[in-house]
Amino acid sequence: MKQNLGHFPKESNVCNCTNIRRASRALTQFYDECLSPSGLTVTRMGMLHQIMELKHPGISELAAAFRIDRTTMNRNLKALLADGLVILRAGQDARKKEVQLTELGTAKLQQAYGLWCQAQQDLEDYLGREELQQLRGSLAKLEALVP
Amino acid sequence: MKQNLGHFPKESNVCNCTNIRRASRALTQFYDECLSPSGLTVTRMGMLHQIMELKHPGISELAAAFRIDRTTMNRNLKALLADGLVILRAGQDARKKEVQLTELGTAKLQQAYGLWCQAQQDLEDYLGREELQQLRGSLAKLEALVP
DNA sequence: CAATATTAGGTGTATATACACTCATATTGT
DNA sequence: ACAATATGAGTGTATATACACCTAATATTG
Numbered sequence: 001m002k003q004n005l006g007h008f009p010k011e012s013n014v015c016n017c018t019n020i021r022r023a024s025r026a027l028t029q030f031y032d033e034c035l036s037p038s039g040l041t042v043t044r045m046g047m048l049h050q051i052m053e054l055k056h057p058g059i060s061e062l063a064a065a066f067r068i069d070r071t072t073m074n075r076n077l078k079a080l081l082a083d084g085l086v087i088l089r090a091g092q093d094a095r096k097k098e099v100q101l102t103e104l105g106t107a108k109l110q111q112a113y114g115l116w117c118q119a120q121q122d123l124e125d126y127l128g129r130e131e132l133q134q135l136r137g138s139l140a141k142l143e144a145l146v147p
Numbered sequence: 148m149k150q151n152l153g154h155f156p157k158e159s160n161v162c163n164c165t166n167i168r169r170a171s172r173a174l175t176q177f178y179d180e181c182l183s184p185s186g187l188t189v190t191r192m193g194m195l196h197q198i199m200e201l202k203h204p205g206i207s208e209l210a211a212a213f214r215i216d217r218t219t220m221n222r223n224l225k226a227l228l229a230d231g232l233v234i235l236r237a238g239q240d241a242r243k244k245e246v247q248l249t250e251l252g253t254a255k256l257q258q259a260y261g262l263w264c265q266a267q268q269d270l271e272d273y274l275g276r277e278e279l280q281q282l283r284g285s286l287a288k289l290e291a292l293v294p
Numbered sequence: 295c296a297a298t299a300t301t302a303g304g305t306g307t308a309t310a311t312a313c314a315c316t317c318a319t320a321t322t323g324t
Numbered sequence: 325a326c327a328a329t330a331t332g333a334g335t336g337t338a339t340a341t342a343c344a345c346c347t348a349a350t351a352t353t354g
Contacts, residue, residue, distance in 0.1 A: 013287070014267075015178075015189070015193060015196075015263070015267070016174065016267060016270055016279070016282075016283065017174050017175055017177075017178040017189045017193075017266075018189065018190075018193045018213070019283060019286045019287070019290075020167070020170060020171045020174050020286055021171050021174075021175065021190075021310095022213065022214050022286070022290050023167060023171075023286040023287075023289040023290050024167045024168050024170075024171035025214065025215065025293075025311075025312095026214070026289050026290045026291075026292050026293045027163065027164050027167050027168075027289050027292065028164060028168065028311095029292075029293050029312090030164075030292045030293065031164040041339085042162070042164045042165065043168075043339080043340070044339095046162060046164075046165045049162075058302070058303090059302075059303065060301085060302065060303080066165070066169065067169050067172065067173070068172065068340085068341070068342085069341065069342050069343080070302085070303075070342095071303090071304075071305085071341090071342070071343080072340065072341050072342065074303070074304070074305095075339090075340080075341085076339080076340070076341090079338090079339075091302095093301090093302080093349080093350070094302095094348085094349060094350085095301065095302040095303065095348070095349050095350070096301090096302060096303085096349095097302080097303070116162070119164075120161075120162070120163060123163055126288070126292070127285060127288060127289075131281075131285055132163070134278075134281055134285070135163075135281075135282065135285040136163065136166060138274060138278055138281070138282040138285075139166045139167055139169070139170040140160070140166070140170075141273070141274060142170040142173050142174050142274075143166075143169050143170050143173045144173075145173050145174065145176075145177045145273070146172075146173045146176050146177065168340095172341075172342095175341095176342090188309085190309080190310070191309095205332070205333090206332075206333065207331085207332060207333080215310085215311070215312085216311065216312050216313080217332085217333075218311090218312070218313080218333085218334075218335085219310065219311050219312065221333070221334065221335095222309090222310080222311085223309080223310070223311090226308090226309075240319080240320070240331090240332080241318080241319060241320085241332095242318065242319050242320070242331065242332040242333065243319095243331090243332060243333085244332080244333070
């Protein structure tokens with residue numbers, strides 16, 4: 001029975017999950033490359049941007065915005081803390097730690113923003129406006145697969 | 148100048164890279180959940196599948212198939228080795244280590260295959276055949292962004 | 295108001311990923 | 325034939341990610 005596997009698909013690119021993971025790695029590398037003059041990666045810039053938008057989010061609140069685990073956000077924040085891009089302040093609720101941008105974090109975000117805009121534009125030029133919109137719609141549906 | 152950031156986009160879901168990363172996490176969780184009765188994750192099943200297809204690939208060859216770094220594949224293989232799903236054999240070229248499925252690895256792959264088929268079908272039902280094909284096309288283009 | 299449940303956060307451990315560097319073994323050019 | 329270069333693999337370090345388990349503070353409720 002060991003070699004009775006002839007019904008497995010022959011091509012390697014059939015798994016939708018493998019494909020999106022591969023594309024995700026590629027796009028991450030593309031964006032990181034575009035942002036590299038700022039010293040930020042796309043995950044770090046994304047975190048800084050969310051912190052700015054949400055004003056003084058708690059760690060869990062910030063994690064929810066990215067749909068990542070709370071403990072992942074906790075650890076990702078440590079690098080931003082170490083680099084002086086954010087600070088943590090105790091909220092009125094003594095359990096909560098509010099995340100805030102420092103001046104340096106704000107400056108870095110601003111610096112990265114222009115590069116990010118170009119990356120977004122480059123991607124739109126590459127895929128075409130139509131196809132990019134379609135892709136974004138499909139990605140949103142995939143996100144909804146998890147509660 | 149510190150607060151001169153009013154031109155930043157207000158919504159959080161504008162970054163295409165953040166979006167694909169989020170979707171990739173979600174789909175990975177979906178597939179892993181589907182495959183969980185087999186004890187394999189989608190990355191592990193993917194590796195086993197590729198090892199089967201490529202016959203006796205070297206580590207770098209296997210990594211190239213996933214477009215991941217060679218050293219990443221090296222480390223991911225260690226878990227499969229530890230679980231007895233694969234073995235490494237020296238090739239004729241003494242530098243090369245050929246990866247082979249064990250009987251246990253083959254059996255696990257076979258067990259996971261049915262669950263994976265169902266996941267693929269569920270996703271197609273969820274997105275629709277048309278949209279899934281479009282998505283796969285776009286993902287392939289994104290992969291091509293890196294050399 | 296005391297007991298309990300919920301919420302916010304932190305740590306240990308594990309997987310997935312990449313880069314810089316190293317080592318050993320081919321292959322090749324002169 | 326031998327030096328220079330290619331190639332295949334391994335390690336150290338770092339980021340990104342999640343789950344199980346823990347602590348502390350607040351909220352709820354009998």
